Amino acid sequence: MANNHKNDAIERRTIAVLVDNEPGVLARVIGLFSGRGYNIESLTVTEVDPAAHLSRITVVTSGTPQVLEQIKAQLDRLVPVHRVSDLTLQGPHVPRELALVKVAGSGEKRVEALRIADIFRARAVDSSHEHFTFEIAGDSGKLNAFVELMRPLGLVDVSRTGVVAIARGSKGL
Amino acid sequence: MTRDASTETELLSGAQMVIKALVEQGVEVVFGYPGGAVLPIYDALFQQNSIRHILVRHEQAAVHAAEGYARSTGKVGVVLVTSGPGATNAVTGLTDALMDSIPVVCLTGQVPTHLIGNDAFQEADTTGITRPCTKHNYLVKSADDLSRIIHEAFYVAQAGRPGPVVVDLPKDTVQNKGHYTPKEAIRHRSYRPRREPEAAGVQEAMALLRGAKRPVFYSGGGVINAGPRASAALRELVRTTGAPITSTLMGLGAYPASDPQFLGMLGMHGTYEANLAMYECDVMLCIGARFDDRVTGRLDQFSPNSKKVHVDIDPSSINKNVLVDVPVVGDCGVVLEAMLAEWKAQKARIDQKALKAWWERIEGWRGRDCLAFRQEGAVIKPQHAIKRLYELTRERDVYITTEVGQHQMWAAQYLKFEEPNRWMTSGGLGTMGYGLPAALGVQIAHPDALVIDVAGEASILMNIQEMSTLAQYGLPVKIFIVNNQWMGMVRQWQELLHGGRYSESYSASLPDFVKLADAFGAVGIVCDKPAELDDKIREMIDTPRPVIFDCRVAQEENCFPMIPSGAAHYEMLLGPDDKAAKPISEEGMVLV
Numbered sequence: 001m002a003n004n005h006k007n008d009a010i011e012r013r014t015i016a017v018l019v020d021n022e023p024g025v026l027a028r029v030i031g032l033f034s035g036r037g038y039n040i041e042s043l044t045v046t047e048v049d050p051a052a053h054l055s056r057i058t059v060v061t062s063g064t065p066q067v068l069e070q071i072k073a074q075l076d077r078l079v080p081v082h083r084v085s086d087l088t089l090q091g092p093h094v095p096r097e098l099a100l101v102k103v104a105g106s107g108e109k110r111v112e113a114l115r116i117a118d119i120f121r122a123r124a125v126d127s128s129h130e131h132f133t134f135e136i137a138g139d140s141g142k143l144n145a146f147v148e149l150m151r152p153l154g155l156v157d158v159s160r161t162g163v164v165a166i167a168r169g170s171k172g173l
Numbered sequence: 174m175t176r177d178a179s180t181e182t183e184l185l186s187g188a189q190m191v192i193k194a195l196v197e198q199g200v201e202v203v204f205g206y207p208g209g210a211v212l213p214i215y216d217a218l219f220q221q222n223s224i225r226h227i228l229v230r231h232e233q234a235a236v237h238a239a240e241g242y243a244r245s246t247g248k249v250g251v252v253l254v255t256s257g258p259g260a261t262n263a264v265t266g267l268t269d270a271l272m273d274s275i276p277v278v279c280l281t282g283q284v285p286t287h288l289i290g291n292d293a294f295q296e297a298d299t300t301g302i303t304r305p306c307t308k309h310n311y312l313v314k315s316a317d318d319l320s321r322i323i324h325e326a327f328y329v330a331q332a333g334r335p336g337p338v339v340v341d342l343p344k345d346t347v348q349n350k351g352h353y354t355p356k357e358a359i360r361h362r363s364y365r366p367r368r369e370p371e372a373a374g375v376q377e378a379m380a381l382l383r384g385a386k387r388p389v390f391y392s393g394g395g396v397i398n399a400g401p402r403a404s405a406a407l408r409e410l411v412r413t414t415g416a417p418i419t420s421t422l423m424g425l426g427a428y429p430a431s432d433p434q435f436l437g438m439l440g441m442h443g444t445y446e447a448n449l450a451m452y453e454c455d456v457m458l459c460i461g462a463r464f465d466d467r468v469t470g471r472l473d474q475f476s477p478n479s480k481k482v483h484v485d486i487d488p489s490s491i492n493k494n495v496l497v498d499v500p501v502v503g504d505c506g507v508v509l510e511a512m513l514a515e516w517k518a519q520k521a522r523i524d525q526k527a528l529k530a531w532w533e534r535i536e537g538w539r540g541r542d543c544l545a546f547r548q549e550g551a552v553i554k555p556q557h558a559i560k561r562l563y564e565l566t567r568e569r570d571v572y573i574t575t576e577v578g579q580h581q582m583w584a585a586q587y588l589k590f591e592e593p594n595r596w597m598t599s600g601g602l603g604t605m606g607y608g609l610p611a612a613l614g615v616q617i618a619h620p621d622a623l624v625i626d627v628a629g630e631a632s633i634l635m636n637i638q639e640m641s642t643l644a645q646y647g648l649p650v651k652i653f654i655v656n657n658q659w660m661g662m663v664r665q666w667q668e669l670l671h672g673g674r675y676s677e678s679y680s681a682s683l684p685d686f687v688k689l690a691d692a693f694g695a696v697g698i699v700c701d702k703p704a705e706l707d708d709k710i711r712e713m714i715d716t717p718r719p720v721i722f723d724c725r726v727a728q729e730e731n732c733f734p735m736i737p738s739g740a741a742h743y744e745m746l747l748g749p750d751d752k753a754a755k756p757i758s759e760e761g762m763v764l765v
Contacts, residue, residue, distance in 0.1 A: 020362060023312065024300060024301075024304065024312075027304060028304060031304055031305055035305050066492060069492055070493055073488045073489035073491070074489045076488065076489075077333070077334075077366075078309075079308070079309040079329055079361075079363065080309075
């Protein structure tokens, strides 16, 4: 009965994981994903509460609903994990990513790059007569679009942070 | 070593704190092997009398011995090994303990902190290597953290779903002095698994059972791990409801095998009646088992018409392989007691007419007598050997361990366990070489019991060096080798799946096991005649020393019943005549 009603559609989820900031904790999380064959689309981590030694990991992953439930349960049973929160499932959330985009060129292409950056509210954080480096924040789709538009204008280098996210509303994790 | 409360702030060396923490945890025995990085700890061991150290002959065996000790007592097994090869040798044992959820704390030596990462002599990245094969691990970088971490390690090993925990101890942290933190001061920051179930789940489960027409209980190692209370509650609930019960390999003994409601083990080599009851049931109560592939067979044909309740302390076990209708997260003992209370409060009863009809069908399947065999002729059948071993030892205080393969499955089929904690076998990992060191650990915990390692002639050679440990400590373990001169299970699969091409599965150049026993100061007995079997088994039992019993059996006997890989429960092979009729699918061949 139950096992015949599997939903095999692949879904994407953004999961926030609050962990002890101790050596090896990131390796544990990454090892869990590789060891059990789960996908990582992006993963970010940094300490968010130095006094309590807590770090927050944001991981974007994909899989069938059954696999996604497994991922959360497996994360939750890691000893240094405090909380696992499925931001996608829990309701509206704000996902953000930051990119640094370096574009080199001259003449009309250079002007065009600056114009597009303005439209995207990207900020030049480094510049010379030969290049700009833009800082841009937003959801991943916006960043993808920006990078694609920069490509014919002399795109040289891209560095992206991966997604961080937080739930909308007044409640914490 | 002082244990006075007033000296809590006194500085102790790390090695002294290791001993003090172990004593405070109630540890009586440590299984280990010394080496450079752990010399300070061995020095501290030398200067105390609270903890007994058992010197094994290989670090893998230290972990299996600790597992045997843990599984037969319900306590944490403790291991002490050195850095580098000491730690890497322990990896198989740790993985075994992880797969079978056995509480083990393994202390590993490490090179001094200033040498870590320098490829120092006997350095290995122990926390890196053991991360995926432990429940948790620690690298202790300061003597001040040491005792706290050891206490935490014991907590983590036992809390929730038990498992192995490694504490890696650089040599300088055990030589330096630090402050001792007592056990009571520890409260884990993040790891607090849930023991108490949600009442709604328990009620829903009992409502399902109450409405069942064809119920079955399916219990596993989680019931054993939850302690004797869980087994007692399981027995009462099963008897009160009148439903049939089957068990996984890991769960044998939680429910008495001699009870008429017990259908025997289920799964790949389980009984016909257990597997068909699983296939045909309408309500399944899985208690502390994990729907392993050896149990379910082909997943899309696994018990297709049942509502399933799954009780497990580990939420990640739920809906992992099989989607269930009523998940209940909690300790099996607590949940079973709550279920029993709920059942009684409801004054519930299963529809007796339906239950009677269900039992009639089950008795029909049972009537096939799927474990029947004929002992005839001049050669001992392996099933007969194990059956006689059971019948001649059943009245005794007996503990059984096994190696891995055909003999393991025959042992599970023909040895009847009436109590929990009497059966130690490598279920999840399937580790050949497990049985002898595990038996060693069991015998240390139960010096007066009859401890038997049911072995195969191939498996036993994987940790045969532990004969020397048996000799050193005068441990009268009985090694009962079902010797068919083949890696029997490999040979069986090659016969059934690979056209009888017996690639590398013959046990060539076997030692003379009688002489081998003699060389290790044990007693060797060889038996190849059915008529002599009983007397020789009695001789083995009556020998107050370690014994290797070389039981020469029929070479090409296969282990039946068998659900071939990729097949469903109803597609069991009951015997050698069955296999021609049911060829194994290509799909099944790729499975293990």
